[in-house]
Amino acid sequence: xxxxxxxxxxxxMLLAAVVLAVPGTVTGALERAVCAALGLDDCDRxxxxxxxxxxxxxxxxxxxxxxxxxxxxxxxSVGEQVSFxxxxxxxxxxxxxxxxxxxxxxxxxxxxxxNLGKALRLGASLDVTGSVSLPNGSTWIxxxxxxxxxxxxxxxxxxxxxxxxxxxxxxxxxxxxxxGPDIPPPDITRQGVESSLxxxxxxxxxxxxEDDDRPGKGxxxxxxxxxxxxxxxxxxxxxxxAVLSRAENRxxxxxxxxxxxxxxxxxxxxxxxxxxxxxxxxxxxxTVVQDTEGRVVSLLxxxxxxxxxxxxxxxxxxxxxxxxxxxxxxxxxxxxxxxQVIPLTWDxxxxxxxxxxxxxxERWVFEEGRTTRARYDYDNDVRDVSASLKVGVxxxxxxxxxxxxxxxxxAEYLGAPRDGVRSYTEYGRCA
Numbered sequence: 253x254x255x256x257x258x259x260x261x262x263x264x265m266l267l268a269a270v271v272l273a274v275p276g277t278v279t280g281a282l283e284r285a286v287c288a289a290l291g292l293d294d295c296d297r298x299x300x301x302x303x304x305x306x307x308x309x310x311x312x313x314x315x316x317x318x319x320x321x322x323x324x325x326x327x328x329s330v331g332e333q334v335s336f337x338x339x340x341x342x343x344x345x346x347x348x349x350x351x352x353x354x355x356x357x358x359x360x361x362x363x364x365x366x367n368l369g370k371a372l373r374l375g376a377s378l379d380v381t382g383s384v385s386l387p388n389g390s391t392w393i394x395x396x397x398x399x400x401x402x403x404x405x406x407x408x409x410x411x412x413x414x415x416x417x418x419x420x421x422x423x424x425x426x427x428x429x430x431x432g433p434d435i436p437p438p439d440i441t442r443q444g445v446e447s448s449l450x451x452x453x454x455x456x457x458x459x460x461x462e463d464d465d466r467p468g469k470g471x472x473x474x475x476x477x478x479x480x481x482x483x484x485x486x487x488x489x490x491x492x493x494a495v496l497s498r499a500e501n502r503x504x505x506x507x508x509x510x511x512x513x514x515x516x517x518x519x520x521x522x523x524x525x526x527x528x529x530x531x532x533x534x535x536x537x538x539t540v541v542q543d544t545e546g547r548v549v550s551l552l553x554x555x556x557x558x559x560x561x562x563x564x565x566x567x568x569x570x571x572x573x574x575x576x577x578x579x580x581x582x583x584x585x586x587x588x589x590x591x592q593v594i595p596l597t598w599d600x601x602x603x604x605x606x607x608x609x610x611x612x613x614e615r616w617v618f619e620e621g622r623t624t625r626a627r628y629d630y631d632n633d634v635r636d637v638s639a640s641l642k643v644g645v646x647x648x649x650x651x652x653x654x655x656x657x658x659x660x661x662x663a664e665y666l667g668a669p670r671d672g673v674r675s676y677t678e679y680g681r682c683a
Contacts, residue, residue, distance in 0.1 A: 308665055335350075385445075407435065513536050514534065534597045539551070552568070553596060581613075603617045606672045
């Protein structure tokens with residue numbers, strides 16, 4: 253028994269010396285080897301405890317958006333849209349956001365075609381659309397979905413009263429005095445600018461020498477090998493959206509600057525009966541949070557990848573709590589901070605591995621970043637109705653209403669570093 257205790261003490265002393273001398277990414281294997289050599293029963297428990305230290309504080313469980321808006325088109329399209337966004341988080345918090353957006357859109361179309369009878373038919377068109385919108389938001393942080401529901405109804409009532417006041421100030425004043433709800437000031441206010449540019453191209457072709465079945469005009473079989481395809485259609489579309497917004501949290505005085513860049517691509521083809529329509533959409537978001545003195549206190553990196561099974565969101569959160577970390581962040585951001593958002597559209601930057609030539613910033617992200625990867629079920633019931641007329645210029649009216657929702661399906665987070673690698677583990681408190 254005394255010999256066993258001596259071995260344990262000696263092993264502990266050696267392990268302590270190694271931990272002090274060797275980087276943390278190497279000591280994981282040593283710890284597991286010693287644990288197994290001593291025949292201890294709680295090796296897995298220690299591993300789980302190490303992983304739990306990297307478990308994120310919270311995650312988004314669901315998001316429900318209600319949309320209503322309208323637009324008027326006279327050469328260019330001008331619209332207003334109001335959205336209610338309700339978000340539920342794993343820590344019990346519920347956020348309600350009222351977004352009021354003004355939008356300006358213009359489009360340009362080009363097209364042409366060639367028709368040489370049945371031997372050759374060609375056509376092509378190109379539509380380019382650009383828009384700028386100003387999404388301003390107010391967010392209330394609440395304790396339950398029920399509180400969010402009550403506040404949402406009060407906000408709707410307030411909107412109706414304000415609309416009545418614009419039509420009849422006297423009646424609106426009276427309605428406000430009797431039925432007007434008291435709306436608390438929002439916890440977070442946001443001002444933003446969103447711009448988008450999209451292009452869609454279509455082409456069609458008919459190539460062949462179809463035989464004429466009229467008497468004396470052919471054999472009825474055509475020329476073998478020449479009739480390639482009686483009908484071929486192809487189309488492609490790309491879109492890019494950029495958002496820059498600034499939000500102020502009135503509870504703690506922090507200011508959030510959000511850089512977002514998104515892109516979509518769609519390619520489709522139709523050969524008589526076969527159809528191919530792959531679609532991909534990705535967006536990257538970087539949020540820089542500063543305190544009341546203008547110092548960076550946290551950094552959030554997120555990527556959303558949209559697939560037919562629903563979107564997958566990968567988020568890495570970093571606390572910036574020392575001057576050394578702030579210097580690393582400032583150096584990484586550079587002079588043009590939004591340049592760092594571009595890589596997020598194809599690389600989630602989840603710190604799963606530590607490269608041998610990793611920079612200090614990359615090593616810090618690997619050793620301290622808290623990363624969540626969550627897949628959501630997505631449902632879209634937003635409907636658009638419009639009517640237009642062209643008499644020299646384009647005239648039109650349109651409306652939008654409905655909603656969309658996200659609901660968590662599965663979630664995982666990156667556990668503790670081990671041998672230069674971090675592996676995903678189940679995030680039970682999220683999903």
